[in-house]
Amino acid sequence: MDYINLSLIDLGLASLLILINGGISLCLGLGLERTLLINTARMVVQLLAIGFVLKFIFMQTSSLWTFGLAFIMIALAGREILSRQTHQLKGGKAYGLGATILFIVGFTCTLFAMLTLLQPDPWYSPRYFLPILGMIIGNTMTGIGLGMETLTTSIKRDQNLVEDRLALGEPRFFALSEHIKKALKTGMMPIINAMAASGIISLPGMMTGQIISGVDPIEATKYQLMIMFLIAGGTALGTTGGVLGMVYLLTDERHRLRLERIK
Amino acid sequence: MLEIINLQNHIFGPVTIDIEAGQSVIVRGASGSGKTRFMRAIADLDEAKGSIFLNAQDRRDLQGHEWRKRVRFVAADSSWWFETVEEHFPKEFELRDAMSKLGLKPELINSEVTKLSTGERQRLAFLRAIADEPQVLLLDEPTSALDENAAQKLETMIEELGTILLIASHNAAQVERFGPKEIMFDKAGIEIRP
Numbered sequence: 001m002d003y004i005n006l007s008l009i010d011l012g013l014a015s016l017l018i019l020i021n022g023g024i025s026l027c028l029g030l031g032l033e034r035t036l037l038i039n040t041a042r043m044v045v046q047l048l049a050i051g052f053v054l055k056f057i058f059m060q061t062s063s064l065w066t067f068g069l070a071f072i073m074i075a076l077a078g079r080e081i082l083s084r085q086t087h088q089l090k091g092g093k094a095y096g097l098g099a100t101i102l103f104i105v106g107f108t109c110t111l112f113a114m115l116t117l118l119q120p121d122p123w124y125s126p127r128y129f130l131p132i133l134g135m136i137i138g139n140t141m142t143g144i145g146l147g148m149e150t151l152t153t154s155i156k157r158d159q160n161l162v163e164d165r166l167a168l169g170e171p172r173f174f175a176l177s178e179h180i181k182k183a184l185k186t187g188m189m190p191i192i193n194a195m196a197a198s199g200i201i202s203l204p205g206m207m208t209g210q211i212i213s214g215v216d217p218i219e220a221t222k223y224q225l226m227i228m229f230l231i232a233g234g235t236a237l238g239t240t241g242g243v244l245g246m247v248y249l250l251t252d253e254r255h256r257l258r259l260e261r262i263k
Numbered sequence: 264m265l266e267i268i269n270l271q272n273h274i275f276g277p278v279t280i281d282i283e284a285g286q287s288v289i290v291r292g293a294s295g296s297g298k299t300r301f302m303r304a305i306a307d308l309d310e311a312k313g314s315i316f317l318n319a320q321d322r323r324d325l326q327g328h329e330w331r332k333r334v335r336f337v338a339a340d341s342s343w344w345f346e347t348v349e350e351h352f353p354k355e356f357e358l359r360d361a362m363s364k365l366g367l368k369p370e371l372i373n374s375e376v377t378k379l380s381t382g383e384r385q386r387l388a389f390l391r392a393i394a395d396e397p398q399v400l401l402l403d404e405p406t407s408a409l410d411e412n413a414a415q416k417l418e419t420m421i422e423e424l425g426t427i428l429l430i431a432s433h434n435a436a437q438v439e440r441f442g443p444k445e446i447m448f449d450k451a452g453i454e455i456r457p
Contacts, residue, residue, distance in 0.1 A: 160338070163342075164341060165344065166331065168392065169331040254307055
């Protein structure tokens with residue numbers, strides 16, 4: 001494939017653009033300089049590290065290394081879901097829920113792509129498996145996080161209303177139906193919006209990367225379409241699982257609201 | 264008959280009392296003494312140890328929501344989730360007749376809930392609670408937002424229903440009307456009179 005190699009000087013020049021962010025923060029007194037500095041450094045270190053890790057794993061073509069990194073990615077994504085919650089649950093159940101759903105959805109969708117669509121040799125080829133899994137769990141994580149956050153926040157706000165519906169003899173999923181619908185919509189909206197914007201307002205990152213690397217734009221488009229379908233399906237499954245699972249964690253088997261489980 | 268045996272949780276208890284069909288019991292005590300929590304626990308809205316039987320049926324044999332179809336707690340402040348009054352009631356309930364008995368204008372049926380007064384909402388919340396004919400009513404200060412005339416109409420309707428009734432009240436006339444059996448919550452403990 002034909003692509004232009006970037007030198008360290010090229011990257012250094014590009015990084016100067018971050019100074020614009022810093023300048024705006026200083027001029028307007030936003031107080032973001034420290035966060036900007038830390039997050040920029042974090043991004044550089046993380047991306048460099050994953051670059052070297054991926055290079056190493058691609059060279060091994062080992063199922064152990066591939067799935068090992070996949071589990072680490074899922075474990076970290078589960079933690080990220082928790083960190084996005086304003087009202088966190090006591091204990092580790094919410095983490096367990098998020099990570100389990102990410103595992104099921106991430107592996108189901110990725111295996112579907114590997115075994116039926118791409119069919120690389122070997123089937124777990126890390127060059128395909130890890131980026132696809134990463135894109136699916138990255139988006140699913142956002143959906144689950146938003147869905148759970150919307151559900152918990154709205155139930156906490158409407159506690160009396162939910163209690164009134166339960167007192168009238170409604171089962172928990174019925175009493176919380178409006179909250180569940182709202183949480184599912186909120187969780188799925190980013191990917192639905194992204195689909196509408198793809199190709200007109202923005203060129204998706206993966207497609208851009210492939211085109212720059214010399215892949216034929218039509219082939220890059222096919223890959224992008226496949227990944228968007230996988231992400232859309234994964235996000236819908238993940239958000240639904242996360243929101244319904246959260247209903248179980250915020251209620252009990254007697255169909256009572258258990259908000260004391262929130263910290 | 265409602266049999267409550269050693270009902271208790273971290274807020275109140277233990278309470279043991281039998282209440283016959285059609286009998287009413289006043290639940291009294293200072294604010295924060297645990298009256299509301301006690302009634303919520305009977306409706307199984309709050310976790311509590313102990314046993315409750317309704318007509319010899321153990322509440323544990325029913326799902327929580329099935330129990331609450333029979334044993335209905337009505338909070339002092341009501342919440343509403345649909346836009347209009349009518350949407351909150353089952354179609355078969357004679358809402359217009361019930362409203363007129365409580366002195367509510369029939370045109371309120373199609374009103375937006377947000378436009379109702381506190382007193383109108385309190386009376387409609389009571390009607391919503393009795394619309395599917397529960398066997399036990401647990402009323403938490405049911406006339407706190409009503410004038411004397413409206414309160415009397417509501418009390419008359421409660422009496423006519425003839426359900427097992429527990430009613431938390433600070434109102435002396437109401438205590439007189441639905442007594443003399445009462446559960447008294449105070450710092451020394453819980454006392455059942457007479």
